Amino acid sequence: MKTNLNNTNTKLILLHPYILKQGTPNRLWLLAFLSFSTIAFLLTFIYTKQSISTTTTTIITTTTTAAAATTTTHPQLPQPIITALLHYASTSNATDKMSHADIKPISDALRQCPSSPCNFLIFGLTHETLLWKALNPHGRTVFIDENRYYAAHVEEKHPEIEVYDVQYTTKLTEWKDLIQSAREQLRNECRPVQNLLFSDCKLGLNDFPNQLYEVEWDVILVDGPRGYWPEAPGRMSSIFTAGVLARSKKSGGGSKTHVFVHDYNREVERVFSDEFLCKENLVGKSKDMLGYFAVERMEETSVHFCRNHTS
Secondary structure, three states: OHHHHHHHHHHHHHHHHHHHHHHHHHHHHHHHHHHHHHHHHHHHHHHHHHHHHHHHHHHHHHHHHHHHHHHHHOOOOOHHHHHHHHHHHHOOOOOOOOOHHHHHHHHHHHHOOOOOOOEEEEEOOOOOHHHHHHHOOOOEEEEEEOOHHHHHHHHHHOOOOEEEEOOOOOOHHHHHHHHHHHHHOOOOOOOOOOOHHHOOOOOOOOOOOHHHHHOOOOEEEEOOOOOOOOOOOOOHHHHHHHHHHHHOOOOOOOOEEEEEEEOOOOHHHHHHHHHHHHHHHEEEEOOOOEEEEEEEOOOOOOOOOOOOOOO
């Protein structure tokens, strides 16, 4: 019996360590596996995050660099210039267009404009309308025309064009009477320095939008209204108005206004230009049909358009 008891105790003593030896390695392996998996997961997560961040930064940098390179290498033309190029490419055979000799001085005046942005006023919607807008891309270009329907058509077709229609009350056949009337009213309604909005001078245009009379015009082109048949309105009012606007400038901008008169070779255009823009201000004439005047502003008390006046 004693021997049996000893044997039983021995079995109990031997079984307990066996169980411990069998369980401990399994737990250690499980713990090691879990630890390794966790570390691997963390390393994978960190690497993936860094990889995504690096890739995103690379893409952004590459895109930005490519865009900058494209902008530097291939700058985009302003839309008005593109429109003008397309227009003139499709109408290069037009017979009513200005010659290069007439266009060049106007282009030069705009390029050398003393104020920035440049204020450019044009009487008449012509073949060169889009060109004038394109040559003054950062300035203000305003067109005046006598035909309200054509003005509306141009504005609808080219929304970037600022155009206003005005009513001319003159007729080409009246030019001698009109110039005589203006001479008689030099000290009153037809004086050289005034706000034409409030003028009753027969030659003055007083139905512009009010704010246009406050603009300091740097360049003015008279290429309208029509003046090639007896009942046409003629350019008498346009030339007179250009002379008054140039002389009525305030202190802003340059002291001179560059005034161009197209069809200066015609009698009425030449006579009215000499009267209200003055020969003394004549910079030059193109070999074709353009007169170029540089008109200085005057004091408000001035009563003569020209220094070398006869009366």
